[in-house]
Amino acid sequence: MNYRHFLVIFFLLFSSEIANAQLIDDKNVTENLADEINLSTPYHTTLSFFFNLEKSNFSPETAAKTMDFRGVEGDKKDLAVKLKQILEGKGVIIHTSEIPNDPNYLDSTAGSEPKYYFDKIKAPNIYLEKSGKQWKFSAFSVSRIERIHAETYPYGTAELLDILPQIGTDEYLGLQLWQLIGLGILIILTFLAHFLFTFLVDRGLIYIMRRLGYGYIGENYLLPIAKITSFYLIVVILSLLMRVLQLPAEIWAWVVILFSTLKPFFITVIFYKIVDIIAAYFSHLATKTESTLDDQLVPLVRKTLKALVILVGTLFILRDGLNFDIIPFLTGLSIGGVAIALAAQDTIKNFFGSIMIFIDKPFQVGDWVTSGDIDGTVEEVGFRSTRIRTFRNSVMYVPNGKIADSVVDNHGLRKYRRFFTTLTITYDTPPELIDEFVKGLREIVLAHPDTRKDLYHVYFNNLSAYSQDVMFYIFFELPTWAEELRARHEILIQTVKLANALGVRFAFPTQTLHMESFPEKKGLVPSYPGEAAYQEKLQKFLSQELGKKPDLLR
Missing domain, CATH: 2.30.30.60 (SH3 type barrels.)
Structure with missing residues (x-):
């Protein structure tokens, strides 16, 4: 900020003569402007208006003759002066060489009407209009002078236009005395404003946030936004006060571009920082939910919002700062967007x-x-x-x-993970042993901590070609596959131990040749002790392996 002001002052001191030469560049025409008003072309009307408002030829009564006062009440001289102040305050540069010198000029961009706009972006309501054979500032433009002047010099700054010149109008280094003093005051005010905002932000804001227990949020999120906001406020104040200095048009036009660019730029940066606060808030909410998809959504939303802020901010910088007409640009984007959409389906x-x-x-x-x-x-x-x-x-x-x-x-x-298998046992297994084996399997399911107790199916349900089949259909209440594998391992280990304890043999695809038994030689089929022995073996297994009391197994 400090170097910028010194550069502006240096540039101002050596450029005022350029502005004077630009406003009146036709010596032959201006020599006769004091005698009579020539309103035959936009060129002559413009020269007549500005020539009679120059310091050496100050005649607002004559300048007012270039304005159409039909339906407008008020002091004509005052309105003429205010019109000049509006054009200067908005940084409108009048290039006399570019003003048409044709009595029958038609504006092709305004429906081929006899109108001439000085700057359709900065001053769209100020234009010349042909009435009869004369070109004058239109009655519409004159009727809007008071309102536009109040918008250009708000908050009482218009009063300074009458007060400051009373300091002195002597010229030094191309600027009047009151302009030089005004620049000095603005430089001092800039330093004071920067010091004040820095104090309020660094000391006041952080102190309050720490007292409230949000020191981290204040230092990492609010402090950057507050600093950018302070710069934005300084630019706004300078843009309002520097208009009062009535600097040369060429210099002020560049200053207006600078301020008009900085304002949307700082606003864009502010909203860019605000996106971080929004993303941090949603990240905090995402940590409270069980879904991990929210954690993925927050970064994507942050990136999307930042891209949107940059896009919109760039458009405002182009429109307000660089006077770029974004309507054709947006129209081109819409047409090109259709083509892009078709190509990127x-x-x-x-x-x-x-x-x-x-x-x-x-x-x-x-x-x-x-x-x-x-x-x-x-x-x-x-x-x-x-x-x-x-x-x-x-x-x-x-x-x-x-x-x-x-x-x-x-x-x-899945809330439950299914486990289904078929336990095949040999055909020589007696029904009583199968029944006790199935009971033992059910007890294993009930005793395991991770199985579903309200739904499971363990039944002897099929006679296949080489085995008697027991359906083992259970569910685990576990969140991951690794834990499911662990639970399966534990269940199968208990199943094998149960089979060994009861003497159950598992079948596999075989072909068996059965021979008659002889008194002096035992057959290949094992002998089974009977139901009472099976029950005793089951109770012993359950009490040892699953920790169940024998009296509860009856």
Whole structure:
């Protein structure tokens, strides 16, 4: 800020003569302007107006003759002076060489009407209009002078236009005395404002946030925003006060561009920082939810909002700072957007697919999903694709549009994990032993801490070609596959121990040749002691392995 002001002052001191030469560049024309008013062309009307408001030829009564006062009441001389102040305050540069010198000039951009605009962006309501054979400032423009003047010099700064010149009008280094004193005062005010805002932000704001227990938030989030806001306020104050100095048009035009660019730039930076606060708040909310998909959504929302802020801020900088007409630009974007949309259908499809994933939440990070050839654990959900880690430890990048259109089997959302197997036992196993074996299996299920107790099926339910089959159908209440494998291991270990304790033999595909038994030689079929012995063996196994009391097993 400090170096900028010194550069502006240095530039002002050596450029005032350029402005004077620009306003009146036709010596032959201006020599006769004091005698009579020539309103035949926009060129002559403009010269007549500004010539009669120059310090050496100050005649507001004559300048007012270039204005159409039909339907307008008020002091004509005062309105003429205010009109000049409006053009200077808005930084409108009058290039006389560019003003048309044609009595029948038509503005092709305004419906081919006999009008001439000095600057359609900075002063769209100030224009010349042909009435009969004379070109004058239009009655509409004259009727709006009071209002535009109040907007150009708000908050009482218009009063300074009458007070400051009373200090002195002697010229030093191309500027009048009151302008030099005004620049000095503005420089001092800039330093004081910067010191005041810095004190309020660094001392006051941080102190209050620490007292409230939000010191971290104040230092890392609010402090950067407050500093940028202080710079923005300084620029706003300077842009209001420097208009009063009535600096040369060429210099002031560049200062206006600088201020008009800094204002939307600082606002863009402020909103850019605010996005970080919003993202931090949503991150805090995401930590309170069980879904891990929210943790992926917050960074994507932050990036999207920042991109949107930069885009909108750039448009405002182009429009307000650089006087760039963004309407044709936006129109071109809309037309080009159709072509881009047609060429990028898959990208747009994936984008909307990602939106549907975040809305419907068919899965979250860490879930095991299956969909066609897709089989693995979700690692990350992006705006275009989802990253899935397969069980081969490879990574699949699946377009979100494909996932949105596919049937997804989310194993991670299972509350219970099913375990189904068939226990095959030999045909020589007696029914009493099978019945005790099934009872023991049910007790194993009930005793395990991770099995579902209200739904399980353990039955002798089939006679196959080589075995008697026992259906073992249970559910585990576990969150991960690794824990499911552990529980399966424990259940199967108990099953094998039970079979060994009872003397149950598991069958496998074989062909057996049976021979008659002889008194002096035992057959191959084992002998079974009977139901009472089976019950005793089952009670012993359950009491030893599962810790159940014998009296509860009756």
